[in-house]
Amino acid sequence: MKQPSATAKAVYGIDRMVRNVKTGRFERSLAALTAIGSVVTAAEIFFEHDKASFGNKLMWIPVALGPVGAAAGIAGVFSQRMAKTALPIASAAIVANGLQGTYLHARGIAQKPGGFSNLRYNMEMGPPLLAPLLVTVVGGMGLLAAVLRREK
Numbered sequence: 776m777k778q779p780s781a782t783a784k785a786v787y788g789i790d791r792m793v794r795n796v797k798t799g800r801f802e803r804s805l806a807a808l809t810a811i812g813s814v815v816t817a818a819e820i821f822f823e824h825d826k827a828s829f830g831n832k833l834m835w836i837p838v839a840l841g842p843v844g845a846a847a848g849i850a851g852v853f854s855q856r857m858a859k860t861a862l863p864i865a866s867a868a869i870v871a872n873g874l875q876g877t878y879l880h881a882r883g884i885a886q887k888p889g890g891f892s893n894l895r896y897n898m899e900m901g902p903p904l905l906a907p908l909l910v911t912v913v914g915g916m917g918l919l920a921a922v923l924r925r926e927k
Contacts, residue, residue, distance in 0.1 A: 799926035803852050806862060806920045810848025812913035813869070817841020820910070823903075837876060837910055840869050848917060855925050866917025873914060876907030 786794055795801045817838050824834040847865035851858035880902040884890070887897040898904055 796923065799924040802858065802920050802923040802925045805916055805923065806848050806851035806858055808848075809862070809866065809913060809917035809920060810845045810852070812916060813841045813844030813848060816910050816913055817844075820906075823906070827902075831879070833875075833879065837869075837872050837907075840865070840872055844869050844913065844917065848920075851917075851920060858925065859921055862917050863921035866914040866921065869914030870911050870918065871914075873907045873909075873911030876910065877904070880904050880907055 792801070795804075817840070820837045820841070824838065827834065829835060843865050847857065847861040851862040881904060883902040884894070884897045884904060887893070887901045889897060891897070
């Protein structure tokens with residue numbers, strides 16, 4: 776195992792992560808995580824919305840945004856230009872759709888018998904209230920990747 780020299784300081788744990796953010800290494804990683812997260816969440820959303828027979832045409836939007844987020848994330852890994860243009864646009868659309876989905880899921884819970892006065896039951900049996908916020912996190916990762924410094 777190589778020992779650090781007297782002038783070099785060993786970096787561990789959170790300090791290594793902070794160093795990676797400062798040097799720009801984290802930007803590409805976050806773009807890649809956005810791509811992976813977009814595919815995984817789009818697949819999960821497809822199966823959940825398919826159970827509901829895609830009863831509302833708006834249910835297709837987060838499924839369609841999955842490949843868009845994945846393509847922008849992959850492009851952002853390989854191209855600084857794409858990381859600063861396509862990735863934030865796709866990520867902002869994903870965040871907006873996640874917030875819209877949270878509203879629509881809350882409205883769906885409110886429309887069930889008992890509405891919010893029967894919250895526990897309606898949250899379990901109705902549309903998952905917090906699930907669209909997970910999509911918002913994926914979009915937020917892409918937005919964060921777009922504003923971070925890129926490694927030279």
